[in-house]
Amino acid sequence: MTRLKTRFNNLSHLFLPLSVLVILIIINLIKGADYFSITMVNGAFYGNIPNILFGASELVILSIGMTLVTAASRGQDISIGESGAISSALFVQYVLNAGEVTLSTILVGFLISCVAGLIIGAFNGTLVSFFNVQPMVATLILFLGGRSIAFIIDGKVSPILANEISNRIGTVIPGVPIPTPIILTAVFIAIVAVVLKTTNLRLYVEAVGINPSAARLNGINPKKIIFLTFLLMGVCSAVAGFIAVNKAGRHDSVNLLKFIMMDAILAVALGGNSLGGGKFSITGSMIGAYTIEVLNRTLLRLEVEPEAIKAFKAVFIVVLMVVASPVVRVFVRKVLDKAKTLVARYSVRQTGGLNKAAVSITDTTGKEGE
C-alpha cells in the first residue's frame, strides 16, 4: 500500500496534464459519442485518435528537446522551427539532386539534415554555454535569420518533393495500418527513453539546472551539459523537420514549422515542468504536446470560428496555469485540510464513543498530509 502511495506521489506531477487531457476528451465525447471510433480507410487506421497522434508528431519530438534545453539552461530555444526548416531544406536539396530516389538516398539525406541540426545546435550551444548569453537572446539570432537561410538553400519558392518513398514516410506504408509519422515518433520516444534510462544524462541535466555552480563543484561541467542539450535539440528539430517536410510533400521555407516554438514551450509548461530549469519530466511534456493538439482539434470540432481559436486557446491556458499555480495549490490544500478535519470531528461526534484525545489524534493525522 505504501509502495503504491509513493509511486502515486512520484506520478503526481502528471496529474494536471492528464486531468486536462481527460476533461478535453470528455468534452469531445459529449459533442459526439463516436470520438474513439477508428475505421480502416485504404488499409490504414483513420479516426480522431490516429489523427491526433499523426498531427502532434513534430510537436512531441520538439517538446522532448525543449524539455532538456529548458531543464539545463534555464531558458528556451526559440529557433527550433527555423533550424527544422534549414535542416529539412538540405534534405530536400540532397534528395532532389540525387537523381533516382532509393531508400538509401533518403537515409543519407536524413543523416545530412541531422548533421545540419547538430551544427545549428552547436552554434546556439556555444553562445549559451561558452559566451554566457541567455538562451532566448542567443537563439533570437537564428529566429531572425533562419528562414532566409532556408530560402537561399531552396533557391526558389517551395520545391516539391514528389517521390514514392517520401510520400510513404509522410502518410502510410502499404500493408502497415499505422501512419508512418506515428511510428517514427514512437521510435524516437523509445530511443530517448532508453538513453535516459541507461545514461546519467537525466541526473547531470537536473543537477546543472538546479544549481550550476554546485554541479561544477561535484565534477560536472555545466558548460558541456548545456552544450550537449543544445546538440540534442538540434537533432530533435532535424527529425521534426524531416517528418514535417515529408508530410507536406514540399518545402515551404516560410511556413514550415512556423511559430512551433510557442507550442513546444507551452507543452513543456503544461507538462508540469518549471521554465526556470531543474527537475524535468519528459512524459509530462509529451502529454502536454498531445494536449495542445487535442485542444486545437476540439476547438475546431466545437465549430469555434477559426479567427477566434487563438483567443479561446489563450483563455484555456490562463485558466490551466491559474489552477496549477503554486499559490492556488497551497490555498486549495489548506481548504481541503480544513474540510477533512471538520468531517473527522463531525464523524467522531456522531459516533460519540470517543473522547477528546481521539479528536486530537485525527487532527494530527489530518495535518500530516500537508
Next chain:
Amino acid sequence: MRSLDTNKPKTRLSNSNLLFMIAGIIFVLMYGFALISYPGSFMQFQTFFDLFNFNAALFIVTLGLCVVMIGGGIDISVGAVCGLVTMACAMLLESGMGNVWGALLLALGIGLAFGLMHGYLIAYLEIQPFIITLAGMFLAQGMLTTLHKEPLNVTMPAFVGLRNFKIEIPWLGTVNRLGVFIPCEIKPGVIVVVVLVLLYAVLMKWSRFGRNLYAVGGNRQSARMLGINVKKTIFFSYVICGLTAGISGFVFLMTTGAGNIGNGALFEMKAIASNVMGGILLNGGVGNLLGAPIGTLTLLTINELIRAAGVQSNFQAIVSGLLLYLFIVLQSIVMSLRGRRKFRLTLPPWLKPHQY
C-alpha cells in the same frame, strides 16, 4: 576645491553603465560608418528623423519591455497588444461613435487591461511570465482577427488631420536640386517618444519604484530581505509595460492611419533584440533605460544600412542576424573579462589628471 575633487571616492563603473556605454559607442560607430559610406542619404538630417518618424511605435514598445526586463521578467505580448489597439481604435474612429480622445482612452484601456491581467497573474499567482504573456499574445491576436480581418483605413477628418500633422524645424533642412529649402519634419509620435523616454528615465533613475525594480531584478530574495514589496513592484512593472504597449498602438495608428492584422507583428522580437543591443540583460537587474532607444536606433540603422547597400532581401535578415551575433559576443566577452578582473575601465596613468 581641487582637493575636494581628488578626495572623492572612486566608484567602480556599474555593469549597467558599462553596457550602456558599449551600446552608445557602437551606435556612434555604426552611424559614423553609415555617414562615410552613404553620405548622400545619411548626411541629411531628415534621414535621422525618419528613423523616429516611421518607427515611433517600436521605440515605445521597446521602452515598456525594457522596464519589465530590468525587473527580471519578459512580456512577449507587446506586439500583439499594439496590433489589437490599432485595429480597435480604427474601428472606433470609423464607426463614427468616438472622437480622437475616445480612441486614445480606448488604447490606454486595452493596454491597461492586458497589463493588469499579466501583472496580477505573474506577480500574485506566481505563474511563469513567458507562458502568461504568451497566452496574452494569443488572446490579443485572436481578438484582433475576430474584430476585423480586412485592412481598415481611417477616414475620419479629425484623425486624418492628426495623422498628417507635421512639425517643421525651420533651421534644419536640406536644399534640393532646384535650390528650394526643405525644412526637416517630425511627426507628433516622435514627441510622444521623447516625452516617454524622459519620463521613464526619471522613473527608473530617481523614483523609489525604479530602484526597487533594479533590486528585484537583481536578486528577488535579497530584495525581499531589504523590505521591498516584491510582488507589488513586479505587478506595476507589467502594468507599465501594458500601458506602454497601448500607447504604442495609438502611435502606430497615428503613423500609418490604418488598422491591419499585420500591425505590430514581430515587434516583441525586435524589441527584445533592441533591448539586448542597448545593454539590457534578460536576467534582470542590469541595464540603463536610455539603452532602449539607443538599441532601437542601432537596430534601425543596421536595417537602413543594409537597405542602402542594396542587399537582396533574403540576405538582409541574415546580415542583421550576423550583426546581432557579433554584438552579443562582444558584450559577453567584455562582461567576462570584467568578471575576471582582467579588464578595468580606468584611464591609463598618463591620461589621469595630475594628482597633488
